[in-house]
Amino acid sequence: MAIxxxxxxPEDERDDWIKRLSDLxxxxxxxxxxxxxxxxxxxxxxxxxxxxxxxxxEALPNLKWIHSVWAGVERMMAELSHLDVPIVxxxxxxxxxxMGEAVLAWTYYLQRDMPKYRDGQKNKAWIQHAYKYxxxxxxxxxxxxALGMEAARRLKEAGFQVNGWSxxxxxxxxxxxxxxxxxxTEVLGKTDILVSLLPLTAQTRGLLSKExxxxxxxGANLINFARGPIIVDEDLIMLLDTGHIAHAVLDVFAVxxxxxxxPYWSHPSVTVLPHISAPSDxxxxxxxxxxxxxxxxxTGEVPGAVDRSSGY
Ligand code: NAP
Numbered sequence: 565m566a567i568x569x570x571x572x573x574p575e576d577e578r579d580d581w582i583k584r585l586s587d588l589x590x591x592x593x594x595x596x597x598x599x600x601x602x603x604x605x606x607x608x609x610x611x612x613x614x615x616x617x618x619x620x621x622e623a624l625p626n627l628k629w630i631h632s633v634w635a636g637v638e639r640m641m642a643e644l645s646h647l648d649v650p651i652v653x654x655x656x657x658x659x660x661x662x663m664g665e666a667v668l669a670w671t672y673y674l675q676r677d678m679p680k681y682r683d684g685q686k687n688k689a690w691i692q693h694a695y696k697y698x699x700x701x702x703x704x705x706x707x708x709x710a711l712g713m714e715a716a717r718r719l720k721e722a723g724f725q726v727n728g729w730s731x732x733x734x735x736x737x738x739x740x741x742x743x744x745x746x747x748x749t750e751v752l753g754k755t756d757i758l759v760s761l762l763p764l765t766a767q768t769r770g771l772l773s774k775e776x777x778x779x780x781x782x783g784a785n786l787i788n789f790a791r792g793p794i795i796v797d798e799d800l801i802m803l804l805d806t807g808h809i810a811h812a813v814l815d816v817f818a819v820x821x822x823x824x825x826x827p828y829w830s831h832p833s834v835t836v837l838p839h840i841s842a843p844s845d846x847x848x849x850x851x852x853x854x855x856x857x858x859x860x861x862x863t864g865e866v867p868g869a870v871d872r873s874s875g876y
């Protein structure tokens with residue numbers, strides 16, 4: 565039984581994935597979906613995917629499971645809800661390291677008032693802002709999963725006050741943990757920098773609305789490295805305009821690439837990033853995917869699929 569790579573990625577990137585996986589799994593035949601004949605499609609048991617078109621996966625009648633080379637699988641969960649095939653997402657310590665680094669970097673950007681100094685330079689204004697020690701800054705992570713936990717660890721190590729919010733209450737040394745709606749209200753009230761690392765689910769879509777964002781301390785900052793629709797954009801823009809939120813660093817958007825007409829591009833209190841906070845690393849990701857496939861061949865068990873009922 566063969567494996568197919570199915571994805572909307574440039575051809576050279578697709579071929580790179582296939583070459584690396586073939587090198588790591590010498591006993592397997594791995595083919596691009598585009599190269600499969602109708603008869604071949606019946607042979608495919610595992611699809612390795614990167615942003616796949618649903619119709620292509622539907623065209624594989626004997627598909628047993630899908631391995632995404634990305635960590636976020638929310639779009640697939642929505643588009644493939646009718647397909648009774650387990651989806652395995654990428655959980656990669658290297659991806660967590662890169663996200664932890666991004667969270668720390670952009671937290672420093674806000675703690676050290678870089679947006680204000682950028683504006684100062686634009687206006688040729690020599691204004692010195694008071695230094696804030698990291699331990700005077702409360703950073704809250706929404707989501708304490710594979711990425712949020714590592715970000716929390718890096719922030720703690722750097723001396724910040726770290727809070728976390730997750731679906732199930734956690735106990736983590738040195739981190740103030742919260743859960744539930746009351747827990748969110750409580751933690752937002754003490755937050756200087758809010759970092760979203762939640763998956764996009766029915767519960768988290770639109771979570772950061774006017775009501776929730778207004779519960780942040782006045783002058784708080786926001787970093788969204790998760791998914792765009794977790795934020796209600798009009799509400800965020802309104803709170804940036806009033807100054808209740810001082811600055812937002814946004815890496816993810818409801819529509820990507822961000823349309824030229826989007827108000828975020830030119831908003832003075834927004835830093836727009838083109839979804840680069842933690843790209844999958846083909847080196848580490850291909851060996852994790854290969855290990856998962858090898859383990860499946862050995863045991864017949866699909867390794868850790870996403871829970872369809874919780875949506876992540
Ligand atoms: P994960 O391991 O599944 O962790 C998700 C976390 O969110 C868990 O702590 C979970 O709580 C919490 N959570 C889920 N639903 C919740 C709810 N309704 N209320 C409160 N907490 C909730 O996911 P991950 O690997 O850390 O990735 C998180 C997201 O990052 C991905 O889904 C993806 O959208 C995004 N991402 C972005 C980039 C980028 O470049 N910008 C790259 C990779 C991933 P429990 O611990 O209690 O289950």
